Amino acid sequence: MEELRQIESFQVDHEKLKRGLYVSRIDRRNDEVVTTYDIRMTEPNKERVMDTMTIHTLEHLGATYLRSNEKWKNEVIYFGPMGCRTGFYLSLWGERSSKDLVDLMKDMYKFMADFEGNIPGQSPKECGNYTDLGLPRAKQESKKYLEEVLLNIKEDNLIYPQ
Numbered sequence: 001m002e003e004l005r006q007i008e009s010f011q012v013d014h015e016k017l018k019r020g021l022y023v024s025r026i027d028r029r030n031d032e033v034v035t036t037y038d039i040r041m042t043e044p045n046k047e048r049v050m051d052t053m054t055i056h057t058l059e060h061l062g063a064t065y066l067r068s069n070e071k072w073k074n075e076v077i078y079f080g081p082m083g084c085r086t087g088f089y090l091s092l093w094g095e096r097s098s099k100d101l102v103d104l105m106k107d108m109y110k111f112m113a114d115f116e117g118n119i120p121g122q123s124p125k126e127c128g129n130y131t132d133l134g135l136p137r138a139k140q141e142s143k144k145y146l147e148e149v150l151l152n153i154k155e156d157n158l159i160y161p162q
């Protein structure tokens with residue numbers, strides 16, 4: 001095996017990282033560019049992380065929102081939870097800043113905070129763990145991130161700590 005690489009996301013100082021919306025990485029190959037965002041909903045190692053049901057539910061709701069958004073759906077490559085359960089990664093075609101994503105994230109988190117009805121994809125045919133889904137805490141966590149972070153976002157919630 002080749003020497004293990006120190007991956008870029010481990011080089012972010014998680015002890016200084018606040019909740020926010022960050023550019024995690026930009027990947028280029030030939031003429032294509034992909035921007036991956038770090039949607040950080042809880043402060044690493046300081047705040048309680050989301051439980052698995054909550055982050056799983058937000059994955060279903062967020063993916064549904066993004067894939068249904070007329071303006072953005074063709075830009076979306078991937079949306080999914082971080083294993084540490086402090087947030088999500090979102091990969092989009094093109095090169096963009098963190099500020100460019102604030103309005104979309106406000107809309108998405110409002111959609112999730114206000115969501116009523118059946119959770120999209122909640123069936124054994126559509127999901128690998130369909131009983132592990134539930135709305136109340138997912139809505140609460142969405143509202144919290146929307147109101148406490150996105151609606152009054154500052155520079156240090158948009159740029160990684162140096």
Ligand SMILES: [Zn+2]
Binds near residue numbers: 056127130
């Ligand atoms: Zn699922």
